[in-house]
Amino acid sequence: MPELPEVDALAAFLRETALDRVVDRVEPVAVSALKTFDPAPSALHGAALAAVERHGKFLDLVFALPTGERLDLVTHLARAGWLRWKPNQPAAPARPGRGPLALRLTFTDRSGFDLTEAGTQKRLAVHVVRDPAEVPGIARLGVDPLGAAFTVAALEEILAAAGRSQLKGVLTEQARIAGVGNAYSDEALWTARLSPFKPASGLSAAQTASLHAALVGVLTAARDSAAGLAAGELKAEKKANLSVHGRAGLPCPRCGDTVREVSFADRALQYCPTCQTDGRTLADRRLSRLLK
Ligand SMILES: [Zn+2]
Numbered sequence: 038m039p040e041l042p043e044v045d046a047l048a049a050f051l052r053e054t055a056l057d058r059v060v061d062r063v064e065p066v067a068v069s070a071l072k073t074f075d076p077a078p079s080a081l082h083g084a085a086l087a088a089v090e091r092h093g094k095f096l097d098l099v100f101a102l103p104t105g106e107r108l109d110l111v112t113h114l115a116r117a118g119w120l121r122w123k124p125n126q127p128a129a130p131a132r133p134g135r136g137p138l139a140l141r142l143t144f145t146d147r148s149g150f151d152l153t154e155a156g157t158q159k160r161l162a163v164h165v166v167r168d169p170a171e172v173p174g175i176a177r178l179g180v181d182p183l184g185a186a187f188t189v190a191a192l193e194e195i196l197a198a199a200g201r202s203q204l205k206g207v208l209t210e211q212a213r214i215a216g217v218g219n220a221y222s223d224e225a226l227w228t229a230r231l232s233p234f235k236p237a238s239g240l241s242a243a244q245t246a247s248l249h250a251a252l253v254g255v256l257t258a259a260r261d262s263a264a265g266l267a268a269g270e271l272k273a274e275k276k277a278n279l280s281v282h283g284r285a286g287l288p289c290p291r292c293g294d295t296v297r298e299v300s301f302a303d304r305a306l307q308y309c310p311t312c313q314t315d316g317r318t319l320a321d322r323r324l325s326r327l328l329k
Pocket residue numbers: 289290291292293294309310311312313
């Protein structure tokens with residue numbers, strides 16, 4: 038799933054590659070992905086890409102219509118979505134089907150991009166709006182962890198407000214901190230040597246400062262290593278730089294203990310017992326349910 042660093046890199050890639058290009062056509066192939074109906078996607082025909090912004094994990098393509106009005110194409114790629122840059126889009130209209138194609142945008146020079154989504158859970162969302170704040174998920178976003186407002190004091194307030202909620206859930210809740218998902222929350226908790234299940238309000242001042250440094254450090258490093266990469270190279274780059282996320286069964290790069298996993302209905306978290314939980318193995322609810 039693309040998180041803040043990957044969406045940042047996608048935004049930078051589009052800024053470098055596609056700024057000022059004019060839209061020939063927008064084809065919303067997967068009807069379920071399009072969350073707005075007015076303005077219609079065809080309202081973007083003839084508009085020029087004026088800016089590309091990021092809000093949390095949302096990618097915001099800002100277009101200028103020939104009339105000078107602004108129209109935004111906002112997308113949330115969800116877990117299995119991706120943006121594929123295409124130097125040469127096919128001339129034939131895109132055909133709706135069971136494939137991964139959710140939306141195709143073609144510029145007048147035939148270049149463009151496809152928004153695709155693998156798997157059967159269709160969660161990729163596209164909004165065509167006059168103001169990004171019209172997108173409900175954007176209006177609700179919390180502080181951006183790479184913004185100036187994200188200080189240690191700000192994190193302290195967020196953790197205090199979250200009470201007994203577990204750290205893992207608090208870090209990934211977009212209304213509290215915008216842009217952190219399953220992978221970088223695992224990485225930040227491992228870096229700060231904190232259990233994913235620790236209550237948010239139970240951190241000492243030193244632990245809060247260390248979690249703050251870990252979040253900013255992990256996200257900055259990921260953003261820097263993703264910078265300058267083309268859209269197609271980002272996934273492999275993200276995977277190559279992870280220490281515990283997605284590495285269950287492999288040795289912890291810091292202490293050599295085996296990275297463990299806790300599975301939930303539709304996702305899993307990974308952690309190192311020696312580094313994060315005083316050597317204790319966290320209960321895997323799915324596993325214990327199966328054993329009953
Ligand atoms: Zn370890």
